Amino acid sequence: SFDTVAIKNNIIAHEKQGFVYTYGTAGFRSNAEVLGSVMYKVGILAALRSKKLNGSTIGVMITASHNPEEDNGVKLVDPRGEMLEQSWEVYATKLANANDGETLLSAIDEIVAQYKIDLDIPANVIYAYDTRPSCPHLVKCLEQGLEAAGAKGTNFGLKTTPMLHYLVRCINTAGTNDAYGEPTEEGYYKKLTAAFATAVKGKPRLSTLHVDCANGVGAPKLRELLKFMASDILSVDIVNEDTATLGQLNKNCGADYVKTNQRAPPSITITAGDRCCSYDGDADRIVFYYVTEDGTFRLLDGDKIAGLAAIFITELVQEAGIDSIKVGVVQTAYANGSSTNYLTKVLSVPVSCVSTGVKHLHHEAEKYDVGVYFEANGHGTVLFSPDALNTIKTAEAKTPAQKQAIAQLSALTELINQTVGDAISDMLLVEAILTSRQWSFEEWDQAYTDLPNRLVKVVVSDRHIFKTTNAERQLVEPAGLQAEIDSLVAKYSNGRSFVRASGTEDAVRVYAEAATRAETDDLAFKVAQLVY
Ligand code: NG1
Ligand code: ZN
Structure with a gap:
Protein backbone atom coordinates (compact mmCIF):
# COMPACT_ATOMS: atom_id res chain seq x y z
CA SER A 1 0.00 0.00 0.00
CA PHE A 2 0.89 3.65 -0.32
CA ASP A 3 2.85 4.16 2.89
CA THR A 4 3.35 7.85 3.71
CA VAL A 5 5.59 7.06 6.67
CA ALA A 6 7.87 4.94 4.49
CA ILE A 7 7.80 7.57 1.74
CA LYS A 8 8.92 10.19 4.20
CA ASN A 9 11.53 8.10 5.97
CA ASN A 10 13.14 6.46 2.95
CA ILE A 11 13.67 9.66 1.00
CA ILE A 12 17.08 9.86 -0.67
CA ALA A 13 18.72 13.21 0.05
CA HIS A 14 19.81 15.47 -2.79
CA GLU A 15 23.36 14.62 -3.79
CA LYS A 16 24.32 18.19 -4.48
CA GLN A 17 22.97 21.20 -2.60
CA GLY A 18 21.40 23.89 -4.76
CA PHE A 19 21.04 21.70 -7.85
CA VAL A 20 17.69 22.40 -9.54
CA TYR A 21 15.99 19.48 -11.30
CA THR A 22 13.74 19.94 -14.32
CA TYR A 23 11.60 17.37 -16.11
CA GLY A 24 12.22 18.58 -19.67
CA THR A 25 11.93 17.30 -23.24
CA ALA A 26 14.03 14.29 -22.35
CA GLY A 27 12.75 13.71 -18.80
CA PHE A 28 15.34 14.31 -16.07
CA ARG A 29 18.84 14.31 -17.49
CA SER A 30 22.18 15.32 -15.98
CA ASN A 31 25.38 13.96 -14.53
CA ALA A 32 24.46 10.58 -13.02
CA GLU A 33 25.85 11.53 -9.61
CA VAL A 34 22.87 13.71 -8.73
CA LEU A 35 20.17 11.33 -9.96
CA GLY A 36 19.70 8.77 -7.17
CA SER A 37 17.45 11.14 -5.23
CA VAL A 38 15.42 11.76 -8.39
CA MET A 39 14.92 8.06 -9.09
CA TYR A 40 13.25 7.63 -5.72
CA LYS A 41 10.75 10.37 -6.59
CA VAL A 42 10.22 8.97 -10.08
CA GLY A 43 9.24 5.63 -8.49
CA ILE A 44 6.58 7.44 -6.47
CA LEU A 45 5.43 9.51 -9.44
CA ALA A 46 5.10 6.44 -11.68
CA ALA A 47 3.00 4.78 -8.97
CA LEU A 48 0.72 7.82 -8.76
CA ARG A 49 0.38 7.98 -12.54
CA SER A 50 -0.57 4.30 -12.64
CA LYS A 51 -3.15 4.76 -9.86
CA LYS A 52 -4.58 7.76 -11.70
CA LEU A 53 -5.00 5.56 -14.80
CA ASN A 54 -6.73 2.76 -12.91
CA GLY A 55 -3.68 0.59 -12.48
CA SER A 56 -2.53 0.70 -16.11
CA THR A 57 1.13 -0.14 -16.47
CA ILE A 58 3.49 2.84 -16.59
CA GLY A 59 7.04 2.56 -17.94
CA VAL A 60 10.25 4.04 -16.55
CA MET A 61 13.32 4.18 -18.80
CA ILE A 62 16.76 4.96 -17.41
CA THR A 63 19.05 6.34 -20.11
CA ALA A 64 20.74 9.51 -21.29
CA SER A 65 20.55 8.64 -24.97
CA HIS A 66 23.36 10.29 -26.98
CA ASN A 67 24.82 12.13 -23.98
CA PRO A 68 28.21 11.18 -22.47
CA GLU A 69 28.59 8.00 -20.46
CA GLU A 70 28.89 9.81 -17.09
CA ASP A 71 25.42 11.30 -17.60
CA ASN A 72 22.16 9.51 -17.08
CA GLY A 73 18.48 10.29 -17.15
CA VAL A 74 15.01 8.97 -16.63
CA LYS A 75 11.66 9.37 -18.31
CA LEU A 76 8.17 8.04 -17.83
CA VAL A 77 6.18 6.20 -20.47
CA ASP A 78 2.37 6.42 -20.56
CA PRO A 79 0.13 3.36 -21.09
CA ARG A 80 0.00 3.47 -24.88
CA GLY A 81 3.77 3.72 -25.06
CA GLU A 82 3.77 7.48 -25.42
CA MET A 83 5.64 10.13 -23.48
CA LEU A 84 4.29 11.20 -20.09
CA GLU A 85 1.32 13.54 -20.42
CA GLN A 86 2.70 17.05 -20.46
CA SER A 87 0.65 18.47 -17.57
CA TRP A 88 2.42 16.04 -15.22
CA GLU A 89 5.86 17.42 -16.00
CA VAL A 90 5.58 20.28 -13.50
CA TYR A 91 4.65 17.84 -10.76
CA ALA A 92 7.57 15.62 -11.68
CA THR A 93 9.77 18.67 -11.28
CA LYS A 94 8.22 19.54 -7.91
CA LEU A 95 8.72 16.05 -6.52
CA ALA A 96 12.31 15.95 -7.68
CA ASN A 97 13.15 19.23 -5.97
CA ALA A 98 11.58 18.29 -2.62
CA ASN A 99 14.45 17.54 -0.27
CA ASP A 100 12.78 16.53 2.97
CA GLY A 101 9.96 14.19 3.90
CA GLU A 102 7.41 16.89 4.69
CA THR A 103 7.94 18.84 1.48
CA LEU A 104 7.77 15.60 -0.49
CA LEU A 105 4.49 14.59 1.16
CA SER A 106 2.91 17.95 0.49
CA ALA A 107 4.03 17.80 -3.17
CA ILE A 108 2.41 14.36 -3.35
CA ASP A 109 -0.78 15.68 -1.72
CA GLU A 110 -0.95 18.36 -4.35
CA ILE A 111 -0.82 15.81 -7.19
CA VAL A 112 -3.36 13.56 -5.48
CA ALA A 113 -5.76 16.49 -5.06
CA GLN A 114 -5.18 17.90 -8.55
CA TYR A 115 -5.87 14.58 -10.31
CA LYS A 116 -8.30 13.17 -7.71
CA ILE A 117 -6.18 10.05 -7.32
CA ASP A 118 -7.53 7.10 -5.37
CA LEU A 119 -4.49 5.84 -3.47
CA ASP A 120 -6.10 2.44 -2.87
CA ILE A 121 -5.88 1.51 -6.54
CA PRO A 122 -2.93 -0.86 -7.10
CA ALA A 123 -0.07 0.56 -9.16
CA ASN A 124 1.89 -1.26 -11.88
CA VAL A 125 5.24 -0.08 -13.17
CA ILE A 126 7.79 -1.69 -15.50
CA TYR A 127 11.32 -0.40 -15.88
CA ALA A 128 14.42 -0.90 -17.99
CA TYR A 129 17.82 0.71 -18.49
CA ASP A 130 20.67 1.15 -20.95
CA THR A 131 24.35 0.11 -20.69
CA ARG A 132 25.60 3.02 -18.55
CA PRO A 133 27.68 2.06 -15.48
CA SER A 134 25.46 4.21 -13.23
CA CYS A 135 22.31 2.25 -14.06
CA PRO A 136 22.46 -0.49 -11.38
CA HIS A 137 22.65 2.09 -8.58
CA LEU A 138 19.87 4.21 -10.09
CA VAL A 139 17.67 1.13 -10.49
CA LYS A 140 18.02 0.46 -6.73
CA CYS A 141 16.94 4.01 -5.93
CA LEU A 142 13.96 3.68 -8.25
CA GLU A 143 12.97 0.40 -6.58
CA GLN A 144 13.16 2.08 -3.18
CA GLY A 145 10.58 4.64 -4.36
CA LEU A 146 8.32 2.02 -5.93
CA GLU A 147 8.40 0.00 -2.75
CA ALA A 148 7.55 2.94 -0.50
CA ALA A 149 4.65 3.77 -2.81
CA GLY A 150 3.45 0.15 -2.69
CA ALA A 151 3.68 -0.26 -6.48
CA LYS A 152 4.22 -3.58 -8.20
CA GLY A 153 7.45 -3.03 -10.08
CA THR A 154 8.80 -5.34 -12.78
CA ASN A 155 12.40 -5.10 -13.88
CA PHE A 156 12.75 -5.74 -17.63
CA GLY A 157 16.53 -5.31 -17.48
CA LEU A 158 18.69 -4.03 -20.30
CA LYS A 159 16.55 -2.64 -23.14
CA THR A 160 16.59 -0.01 -25.86
CA THR A 161 14.25 2.90 -25.10
CA PRO A 162 11.80 1.97 -27.90
CA MET A 163 11.65 -1.63 -26.68
CA LEU A 164 10.42 -0.41 -23.31
CA HIS A 165 7.78 1.72 -25.05
CA TYR A 166 6.75 -1.36 -27.05
CA LEU A 167 6.48 -3.48 -23.89
CA VAL A 168 4.33 -0.90 -22.09
CA ARG A 169 1.88 -0.78 -24.99
CA CYS A 170 1.78 -4.59 -25.31
CA ILE A 171 1.03 -5.06 -21.62
CA ASN A 172 -1.74 -2.46 -21.58
CA THR A 173 -3.44 -3.70 -24.74
CA ALA A 174 -3.12 -7.44 -24.05
CA GLY A 175 -6.38 -9.26 -24.65
CA THR A 176 -8.08 -6.30 -26.36
CA ASN A 177 -8.94 -5.76 -30.06
CA ASP A 178 -6.07 -3.41 -30.10
CA ALA A 179 -3.43 -5.90 -28.83
CA TYR A 180 -0.04 -4.58 -29.89
CA GLY A 181 2.11 -7.68 -29.55
CA GLU A 182 3.62 -10.21 -27.21
CA PRO A 183 5.00 -8.33 -24.16
CA THR A 184 8.47 -9.86 -24.31
CA GLU A 185 11.76 -9.01 -25.95
CA GLU A 186 11.40 -12.09 -28.11
CA GLY A 187 7.89 -10.96 -29.09
CA LEU A 300 20.72 10.67 -45.14
CA ASP A 301 19.16 12.13 -42.01
CA GLY A 302 15.68 12.16 -40.50
CA ASP A 303 14.39 14.48 -43.23
CA LYS A 304 15.57 12.04 -45.90
CA ILE A 305 13.98 9.11 -44.06
CA ALA A 306 10.68 11.02 -43.82
CA GLY A 307 10.78 11.77 -47.56
CA LEU A 308 11.48 8.13 -48.41
CA ALA A 309 8.70 6.85 -46.16
CA ALA A 310 6.23 9.45 -47.44
CA ILE A 311 6.78 8.69 -51.13
CA PHE A 312 6.73 4.93 -50.58
CA ILE A 313 3.53 4.89 -48.54
CA THR A 314 1.81 7.41 -50.81
CA GLU A 315 2.51 5.20 -53.82
CA LEU A 316 1.57 2.01 -51.99
CA VAL A 317 -1.88 3.28 -51.01
CA GLN A 318 -2.41 4.27 -54.66
CA GLU A 319 -1.33 0.83 -55.88
CA ALA A 320 -3.52 -0.77 -53.25
CA GLY A 321 -6.54 1.20 -54.46
CA ILE A 322 -7.10 2.81 -51.05
CA ASP A 323 -5.82 6.32 -51.68
CA SER A 324 -8.56 7.75 -49.47
CA ILE A 325 -5.75 7.26 -46.94
CA LYS A 326 -3.83 10.55 -46.83
CA VAL A 327 -0.19 10.80 -45.85
CA GLY A 328 1.13 13.86 -44.00
CA VAL A 329 4.58 14.77 -42.69
CA VAL A 330 5.50 16.54 -39.45
CA GLN A 331 8.81 18.39 -39.14
CA THR A 332 10.49 20.89 -36.87
CA ALA A 333 12.23 24.12 -37.82
CA TYR A 334 15.49 22.12 -38.05
CA ALA A 335 14.23 20.30 -41.14
CA ASN A 336 16.29 21.26 -44.16
CA GLY A 337 14.47 23.78 -46.37
CA SER A 338 15.04 21.53 -49.39
CA SER A 339 13.22 18.67 -47.71
CA THR A 340 10.20 20.84 -46.93
CA ASN A 341 10.22 22.09 -50.50
CA TYR A 342 10.44 18.54 -51.87
CA LEU A 343 7.56 17.28 -49.71
CA THR A 344 5.22 20.16 -50.42
CA LYS A 345 6.10 20.99 -54.03
CA VAL A 346 7.20 17.67 -55.53
CA LEU A 347 5.29 15.07 -53.53
CA SER A 348 2.40 17.44 -52.75
CA VAL A 349 1.99 16.05 -49.24
CA PRO A 350 0.84 18.29 -46.39
CA VAL A 351 3.65 19.27 -44.02
CA SER A 352 3.24 20.69 -40.52
CA CYS A 353 5.97 22.32 -38.50
CA VAL A 354 5.94 22.00 -34.70
CA SER A 355 8.20 22.82 -31.77
CA THR A 356 11.26 20.68 -31.03
CA GLY A 357 10.61 17.57 -28.95
CA VAL A 358 9.17 14.25 -29.96
CA LYS A 359 5.94 14.65 -28.02
CA HIS A 360 4.98 17.62 -30.19
CA LEU A 361 5.71 15.76 -33.41
CA HIS A 362 3.92 12.64 -32.23
CA HIS A 363 0.72 14.47 -31.34
CA GLU A 364 0.65 16.38 -34.60
CA ALA A 365 1.25 13.17 -36.60
CA GLU A 366 -1.81 11.61 -34.97
CA LYS A 367 -3.93 14.11 -36.91
CA TYR A 368 -3.18 12.42 -40.25
CA ASP A 369 -4.35 9.05 -41.60
CA VAL A 370 -0.70 8.22 -41.94
CA GLY A 371 1.52 10.69 -40.08
CA VAL A 372 5.23 10.54 -40.85
CA TYR A 373 7.29 12.43 -38.30
CA PHE A 374 11.04 12.81 -38.03
CA GLU A 375 13.41 15.23 -36.41
CA ALA A 376 16.36 16.02 -38.67
CA ASN A 377 18.60 14.27 -36.11
CA GLY A 378 17.00 10.94 -36.96
CA HIS A 379 14.34 10.48 -34.29
CA GLY A 380 10.96 9.61 -35.68
CA THR A 381 8.42 7.09 -36.83
CA VAL A 382 5.21 6.69 -38.84
CA LEU A 383 1.78 6.56 -37.21
CA PHE A 384 -1.25 4.86 -38.73
CA SER A 385 -4.63 6.10 -37.47
CA PRO A 386 -7.17 3.50 -36.30
CA ASP A 387 -9.24 4.26 -39.42
CA ALA A 388 -6.27 3.81 -41.73
CA LEU A 389 -5.40 0.51 -40.03
CA ASN A 390 -8.94 -0.66 -40.49
CA THR A 391 -9.02 0.36 -44.16
CA ILE A 392 -5.79 -1.55 -44.78
CA LYS A 393 -6.98 -4.59 -42.86
CA THR A 394 -10.31 -4.83 -44.70
CA ALA A 395 -9.15 -3.78 -48.20
CA GLU A 396 -10.11 -6.26 -50.90
CA ALA A 397 -7.70 -6.71 -53.78
CA LYS A 398 -9.00 -6.82 -57.34
CA THR A 399 -5.64 -7.56 -58.95
CA PRO A 400 -2.44 -9.35 -57.91
CA ALA A 401 -0.67 -5.97 -57.85
CA GLN A 402 -3.26 -4.61 -55.43
CA LYS A 403 -2.94 -7.71 -53.32
CA GLN A 404 0.79 -7.25 -53.04
CA ALA A 405 0.49 -3.55 -52.18
CA ILE A 406 -2.04 -4.31 -49.45
CA ALA A 407 0.20 -7.04 -48.01
CA GLN A 408 3.15 -4.67 -48.02
CA LEU A 409 1.20 -1.87 -46.35
CA SER A 410 -0.05 -4.24 -43.74
CA ALA A 411 3.52 -5.44 -43.12
CA LEU A 412 4.66 -1.83 -42.67
CA THR A 413 2.07 -1.26 -39.94
CA GLU A 414 3.67 -4.16 -38.04
CA LEU A 415 7.25 -3.24 -38.86
CA ILE A 416 7.02 0.38 -37.73
CA ASN A 417 7.09 1.01 -33.98
CA GLN A 418 3.90 2.99 -33.38
CA THR A 419 4.92 4.19 -29.94
CA VAL A 420 8.09 6.19 -30.52
CA GLY A 421 11.10 6.57 -32.85
CA ASP A 422 13.04 3.30 -32.93
CA ALA A 423 16.45 2.91 -34.60
CA ILE A 424 16.02 -0.83 -35.17
CA SER A 425 12.50 -0.52 -36.55
CA ASP A 426 13.37 2.56 -38.64
CA MET A 427 16.42 0.75 -40.02
CA LEU A 428 14.23 -2.15 -41.12
CA LEU A 429 11.68 0.26 -42.60
CA VAL A 430 14.34 1.95 -44.75
CA GLU A 431 15.83 -1.40 -45.75
CA ALA A 432 12.38 -2.73 -46.63
CA ILE A 433 11.69 0.26 -48.88
CA LEU A 434 15.10 0.19 -50.54
CA THR A 435 14.90 -3.58 -51.05
CA SER A 436 11.43 -3.27 -52.46
CA ARG A 437 12.59 -0.59 -54.89
CA GLN A 438 16.06 -2.10 -55.36
CA TRP A 439 17.44 1.37 -54.70
CA SER A 440 20.98 2.31 -53.72
CA PHE A 441 21.62 5.10 -51.20
CA GLU A 442 22.49 7.35 -54.17
CA GLU A 443 19.08 6.73 -55.70
CA TRP A 444 17.37 7.46 -52.39
CA ASP A 445 19.48 10.61 -52.02
CA GLN A 446 18.49 11.90 -55.48
CA ALA A 447 15.06 13.10 -54.35
CA TYR A 448 16.53 16.48 -53.38
CA THR A 449 19.81 18.08 -52.37
CA ASP A 450 20.12 19.49 -48.86
CA LEU A 451 20.85 23.17 -48.54
CA PRO A 452 24.14 23.71 -46.71
CA ASN A 453 23.28 24.22 -43.04
CA ARG A 454 24.98 25.04 -39.77
CA LEU A 455 23.92 24.54 -36.16
CA VAL A 456 25.81 26.63 -33.63
CA LYS A 457 25.57 26.43 -29.86
CA VAL A 458 25.94 29.77 -28.07
CA VAL A 459 26.43 29.83 -24.30
CA VAL A 460 24.67 32.89 -22.90
CA SER A 461 24.20 34.14 -19.35
CA ASP A 462 20.46 33.45 -19.32
CA ARG A 463 18.92 31.39 -22.09
CA HIS A 464 15.41 31.79 -20.66
CA ILE A 465 15.13 35.34 -22.01
CA PHE A 466 14.83 33.88 -25.54
CA LYS A 467 11.12 33.41 -26.16
CA THR A 468 9.76 32.09 -29.45
CA THR A 469 6.56 31.77 -31.45
CA ASN A 470 5.45 30.13 -34.73
CA ALA A 471 6.87 26.66 -33.91
CA GLU A 472 10.06 28.27 -32.58
CA ARG A 473 10.85 29.92 -35.92
CA GLN A 474 10.60 33.48 -34.61
CA LEU A 475 11.71 35.27 -31.48
CA VAL A 476 9.28 37.47 -29.60
CA GLU A 477 11.83 38.28 -26.92
CA PRO A 478 14.33 39.92 -26.54
CA ALA A 479 12.41 42.68 -28.29
CA GLY A 480 13.83 43.74 -31.63
CA LEU A 481 16.18 40.80 -32.10
CA GLN A 482 13.98 39.03 -34.65
CA ALA A 483 13.90 42.13 -36.87
CA GLU A 484 17.69 42.20 -36.83
CA ILE A 485 17.86 38.51 -37.76
CA ASP A 486 15.33 39.06 -40.56
CA SER A 487 17.31 41.87 -42.11
CA LEU A 488 20.46 39.73 -42.03
CA VAL A 489 18.69 36.74 -43.57
CA ALA A 490 17.33 38.89 -46.40
CA LYS A 491 20.87 39.41 -47.66
CA TYR A 492 21.44 35.70 -48.47
CA SER A 493 19.95 33.64 -51.28
CA ASN A 494 17.71 30.87 -49.89
CA GLY A 495 18.66 32.18 -46.45
CA ARG A 496 16.86 30.99 -43.33
CA SER A 497 17.91 31.29 -39.73
CA PHE A 498 16.30 31.02 -36.32
CA VAL A 499 17.31 31.14 -32.67
CA ARG A 500 15.87 29.21 -29.71
CA ALA A 501 16.89 28.17 -26.23
CA SER A 502 17.81 24.49 -25.98
CA GLY A 503 15.49 22.38 -23.85
CA THR A 504 18.23 19.93 -22.93
CA GLU A 505 21.38 22.05 -22.56
CA ASP A 506 22.18 25.37 -20.97
CA ALA A 507 22.69 27.14 -24.29
CA VAL A 508 20.99 28.86 -27.20
CA ARG A 509 20.97 27.19 -30.62
CA VAL A 510 21.42 29.14 -33.83
CA TYR A 511 20.41 27.41 -37.05
CA ALA A 512 21.22 28.77 -40.49
CA GLU A 513 20.95 27.59 -44.06
CA ALA A 514 21.61 29.29 -47.38
CA ALA A 515 22.46 28.56 -51.01
CA THR A 516 26.19 27.99 -50.46
CA ARG A 517 28.43 26.72 -47.68
CA ALA A 518 30.21 30.07 -47.41
CA GLU A 519 26.96 32.04 -47.17
CA THR A 520 25.58 29.59 -44.59
CA ASP A 521 28.62 29.84 -42.35
CA ASP A 522 28.63 33.61 -42.67
CA LEU A 523 24.94 33.86 -41.80
CA ALA A 524 25.25 31.50 -38.82
CA PHE A 525 28.23 33.44 -37.51
CA LYS A 526 26.50 36.81 -37.84
CA VAL A 527 23.29 35.63 -36.16
CA ALA A 528 25.32 34.05 -33.36
CA GLN A 529 27.01 37.41 -32.83
CA LEU A 530 23.61 39.09 -32.50
CA VAL A 531 22.63 36.60 -29.81
CA TYR A 532 25.83 36.69 -27.84
P1 NG1 B 1 17.24 20.84 -27.69
O1 NG1 B 1 18.41 20.73 -26.78
O2 NG1 B 1 16.00 21.41 -27.05
O3 NG1 B 1 17.60 21.52 -28.99
C1 NG1 B 1 17.65 18.32 -28.52
C2 NG1 B 1 17.45 18.10 -30.00
C3 NG1 B 1 16.00 17.71 -30.23
C4 NG1 B 1 15.58 16.53 -29.38
C5 NG1 B 1 15.95 16.77 -27.92
C6 NG1 B 1 15.65 15.60 -27.02
C7 NG1 B 1 18.39 19.34 -31.91
C8 NG1 B 1 18.61 20.65 -32.55
N1 NG1 B 1 17.71 19.33 -30.76
O4 NG1 B 1 16.79 19.35 -28.11
O5 NG1 B 1 15.80 17.45 -31.59
O6 NG1 B 1 16.11 15.33 -29.87
O7 NG1 B 1 17.34 17.14 -27.81
O8 NG1 B 1 16.68 14.67 -26.94
O9 NG1 B 1 18.82 18.31 -32.44
ZN1 ZN C 1 18.14 8.49 -27.93
Missing part, protein backbone atom coordinates in the same frame (compact mmCIF):
# COMPACT_ATOMS: atom_id res chain seq x y z
CA TYR A 188 9.40 -7.70 -30.31
CA TYR A 189 12.01 -9.49 -32.45
CA LYS A 190 9.45 -11.89 -33.89
CA LYS A 191 7.02 -9.13 -34.79
CA LEU A 192 9.64 -7.03 -36.58
CA THR A 193 11.40 -9.84 -38.41
CA ALA A 194 8.15 -11.41 -39.63
CA ALA A 195 6.93 -8.03 -40.90
CA PHE A 196 10.25 -7.40 -42.64
CA ALA A 197 10.13 -10.77 -44.37
CA THR A 198 6.66 -9.98 -45.74
CA ALA A 199 7.67 -6.48 -46.83
CA VAL A 200 10.65 -7.66 -48.93
CA LYS A 201 9.16 -10.92 -50.18
CA GLY A 202 10.42 -11.94 -53.60
CA LYS A 203 13.06 -9.19 -53.82
CA PRO A 204 16.81 -9.81 -53.90
CA ARG A 205 18.76 -8.90 -50.76
CA LEU A 206 20.73 -5.64 -50.81
CA SER A 207 24.44 -5.37 -50.06
CA THR A 208 25.62 -5.38 -46.44
CA LEU A 209 24.51 -2.54 -44.16
CA HIS A 210 27.17 -1.46 -41.67
CA VAL A 211 25.52 -0.48 -38.39
CA ASP A 212 27.36 1.72 -35.89
CA CYS A 213 25.68 1.01 -32.55
CA ALA A 214 27.49 3.80 -30.63
CA ASN A 215 28.87 1.14 -28.25
CA GLY A 216 25.45 1.11 -26.66
CA VAL A 217 22.46 -1.11 -25.97
CA GLY A 218 21.53 -1.20 -29.67
CA ALA A 219 24.48 -3.55 -30.29
CA PRO A 220 23.46 -6.59 -28.21
CA LYS A 221 19.81 -6.06 -29.10
CA LEU A 222 20.41 -5.89 -32.84
CA ARG A 223 22.59 -9.01 -32.57
CA GLU A 224 19.72 -10.76 -30.82
CA LEU A 225 17.19 -9.63 -33.44
CA LEU A 226 19.37 -11.00 -36.23
CA LYS A 227 18.91 -14.50 -34.78
CA PHE A 228 15.27 -14.22 -35.83
CA MET A 229 16.04 -12.81 -39.30
CA ALA A 230 16.67 -15.04 -42.31
CA SER A 231 20.15 -14.19 -43.54
CA ASP A 232 19.07 -14.25 -47.19
CA ILE A 233 16.85 -11.17 -46.78
CA LEU A 234 19.11 -8.84 -44.77
CA SER A 235 22.86 -8.61 -44.36
CA VAL A 236 24.08 -6.56 -41.40
CA ASP A 237 27.56 -5.89 -40.08
CA ILE A 238 27.61 -4.49 -36.53
CA VAL A 239 30.34 -2.00 -35.62
CA ASN A 240 31.00 -0.11 -32.38
CA GLU A 241 29.48 -2.76 -30.16
CA ASP A 242 31.85 -2.49 -27.21
CA THR A 243 29.50 -2.09 -24.25
CA ALA A 244 32.01 -3.60 -21.81
CA THR A 245 34.85 -1.08 -21.90
CA LEU A 246 34.31 2.01 -19.77
CA GLY A 247 34.14 5.33 -21.59
CA GLN A 248 33.22 4.03 -25.06
CA LEU A 249 29.49 4.83 -25.14
CA ASN A 250 28.74 7.52 -27.78
CA LYS A 251 32.45 8.33 -27.91
CA ASN A 252 33.37 9.51 -31.42
CA CYS A 253 30.54 7.46 -32.87
CA GLY A 254 26.78 7.19 -32.99
CA ALA A 255 24.01 9.15 -34.71
CA ASP A 256 24.60 12.41 -32.87
CA TYR A 257 28.32 12.40 -33.70
CA VAL A 258 27.60 11.74 -37.38
CA LYS A 259 24.84 14.35 -37.64
CA THR A 260 26.75 17.04 -35.75
CA ASN A 261 30.12 16.51 -37.42
CA GLN A 262 28.69 15.57 -40.81
CA ARG A 263 31.22 12.77 -41.11
CA ALA A 264 31.51 9.03 -40.48
CA PRO A 265 32.92 7.87 -37.12
CA PRO A 266 36.72 7.52 -37.34
CA SER A 267 36.29 3.85 -36.36
CA ILE A 268 34.58 3.10 -39.68
CA THR A 269 36.47 2.90 -42.96
CA ILE A 270 33.94 3.83 -45.56
CA THR A 271 34.47 3.68 -49.31
CA ALA A 272 32.22 4.39 -52.27
CA GLY A 273 29.45 1.82 -52.47
CA ASP A 274 29.39 1.10 -48.72
CA ARG A 275 26.05 1.54 -46.98
CA CYS A 276 26.27 2.71 -43.36
CA CYS A 277 24.03 3.89 -40.53
CA SER A 278 24.48 4.98 -36.92
CA TYR A 279 22.23 4.54 -33.88
CA ASP A 280 22.44 6.65 -30.75
CA GLY A 281 23.16 5.32 -27.24
CA ASP A 282 19.63 4.10 -26.49
CA ALA A 283 18.77 3.17 -30.09
CA ASP A 284 15.88 5.55 -30.67
CA ARG A 285 17.62 7.57 -33.38
CA ILE A 286 19.20 6.59 -36.67
CA VAL A 287 20.95 8.34 -39.58
CA PHE A 288 22.30 6.75 -42.77
CA TYR A 289 25.31 7.79 -44.86
CA TYR A 290 27.65 6.90 -47.70
CA VAL A 291 30.48 8.49 -49.69
CA THR A 292 30.36 9.31 -53.37
CA GLU A 293 32.97 8.15 -55.92
CA ASP A 294 34.93 11.35 -55.31
CA GLY A 295 34.93 10.72 -51.57
CA THR A 296 32.28 13.28 -50.55
CA PHE A 297 30.39 12.36 -47.39
CA ARG A 298 26.60 12.24 -47.82
CA LEU A 299 24.21 12.17 -44.88
